[in-house]
Amino acid sequence: MGQCRPRSLSTAIVGWCALCFSILSAVASLPDGSFPSSFGTNIHFTQPRQYEMEQLASTGLKWVRMDFSWASIETAKGVYDFTSYDVLVGALLDHNMSAIFILDYMNPLYDGGLSPYTEEGRRAFSSWAANATLHFAGKGIVWEVYNEPNINVFWHPSPNATNYALLAKAASAAIKEATPSEIVVAPATSCIDFDYLDAIFSPPLSLLDSLDGVSVHPYRDTPPETAMGDWQQLRALVEKYAKGRHIPLLSSEWGYSSLYPGWDRETQAKVAVRMFLVNAASNVSLSIWYDWQNDGTDYLNLEHHFGLVFNPYLGEEGRALMPKPSFHAVQTAMAVLDGYRFVERVDAGDDDAYVFHLQASPSSGRTGMLAVWTPNESRIPLKTTFKLPLSSPKCVGVTSMFGDALPALCPDSSMVVTFPLDNGVVFLGPF
Structure with missing residues (x-):
């Protein structure tokens, strides 16, 4: 098992159903691990440039993963504005792509701006989530409850497995009451944090009862192949608490910076394709590469070099983003393996x-x-x-x-x- 190497994201930041319940109703299916329908990348925009969407679609990737921001959508209690996400979803559908939306994070209107931990905070988060799925029902979206709640970068003031599990169960119950066919996954942990996962999957929290899939972020400082044993261990853990249900696994965020020590852009290209193949071989339903675009231009900042394309944008409409070798490698893999499993x-x-x-x-x-x-x-x-x-x-x-x-x-x-x-x-x- 490789050493967990989480990214350091210093800059990231309908009605209520009172009873959580096990998901028994039929839902839309997650992908089956085949190329290219089971692969995608993280993005950081809701107002896509036309040329960028065309270039993104040209990779052959079929999914994007994007923050679905509670604080930006609900700026007054009980009032939701999904306008910016309407634009993004429309652009994705126009390019035959789908979204994983991350239901995140805090909202200054509730719980003092901390991650939801009271009944009022959970009720507000869940009502917002249910209204979101109702608004976008039938668009093929996968809804992921929160992002990396096991680290204090994202769960404020500090990680709390019980509070997270209660939030995820409440959100899933509200979503399923409003839109039974929508897909809900969680917990999107930083790395494969087995202790945290065991805590939220085991009784009395039993979060698996409320999920259609389990998502994790298998970051590491070792090659992708070292994750194969971790996937086996995670599947065994899920089966232990799944009560006979088959629950798909998702790699909803994982990538490598081209600035890792001793690496270059071609090394990143090699491990990007290998990561997708390792996940396919590990029966992972859906795999998301982090990141679409470099997050910055600082040559010495490791965080700025996870992308498939460079930063900054190169000009006005009609100008393409400059691809890195990883862009071409992923594009080749999706084309050569199109239809394969x-x-x-x-x-x-x-x-x-x-x-x-x-x-x-x-x-x-x-x-x-x-x-x-x-x-x-x-x-x-x-x-x-x-x-x-x-x-x-x-x-x-x-x-x-x-x-x-x-x-x-x-x-x-x-x-x-x-x-x-x-x-x-x-x-x-x-x-």
Whole structure:
């Protein structure tokens, strides 16, 4: 398990249903982990520029995750103004994209501006949340209750598992009463905080009874592959308290800065694609990369370099944002793997060799694709021998992580090939 490395966000900042209840009614489905319908990125705007939306959609990503700010929507008690989010939702639908909206944070009208901790504060938050889902019902939105409540950057004055769980249960109950088919997920913890998760999932809080999915932020200072064991551990924890229900897992925020020590922009591009593949292999329903755009221009500030594109904006309407290598790598992965879903990890006889077999739907006429790489930089190039999942020998196409066509790979009569692995993903197929 990798060391948790949370981002340091110093600058971030209908009717009430009195009884919380278990979610038993049918709801819209979360994605199934296939490409590109299960992948997206965080954004920080509600008034999208047309050229930016076109460029964002061109990545092939189908989701954005965005703060849905309580304080900016309810500036007078019981009065809600969703206008700015109407614009964003309309733009997303125009570009065949969907939203995860984070129901957050505090509101100075209630509980002294602290995170909701009284019955009045929870009632107000829940009423606002229910009115929001009623306003946007049927738009394909996933509603996430709060963001990283396990750290004091976001839960004020300090994290309190009981107060958070009571808030999330109340909000979910109000949402389900108003709009039974809307999807509610939580708790969006900073890293995979197992102690905190156990506290809110176990009796008497039993938060899982009120959720359609469990979201976490698996930040770490180690490669994405180290999360695979953490996902297994999280699934076991959820199953322990799920009472027989299948509850999907979501990676609703996770990224790497291109300014991490010893890294550069190309390293970030490599781990972005690997992160998506690791999540797909771990049966994660929905994966969100942090961040769409660099948060600033300070070359020495790690926080300013998580984006797929640079900051600042380059000009007036019609000017594109300058893409980073990670933009092109993600764009390539979404295009090459369009319609594919993880099937299995092929045995290559080496724990450092990652050979993922992905398969498309039978109606596509394509049987499969391999994504191959190694995270072990000390062994590059890692000469690896494995069997292609073919019924008869034939040469297969090879595509780099940036979309370049490489020489075809031809197996022997037993469908076995030898291929040198790099720490950037290479795609073999389709076949």
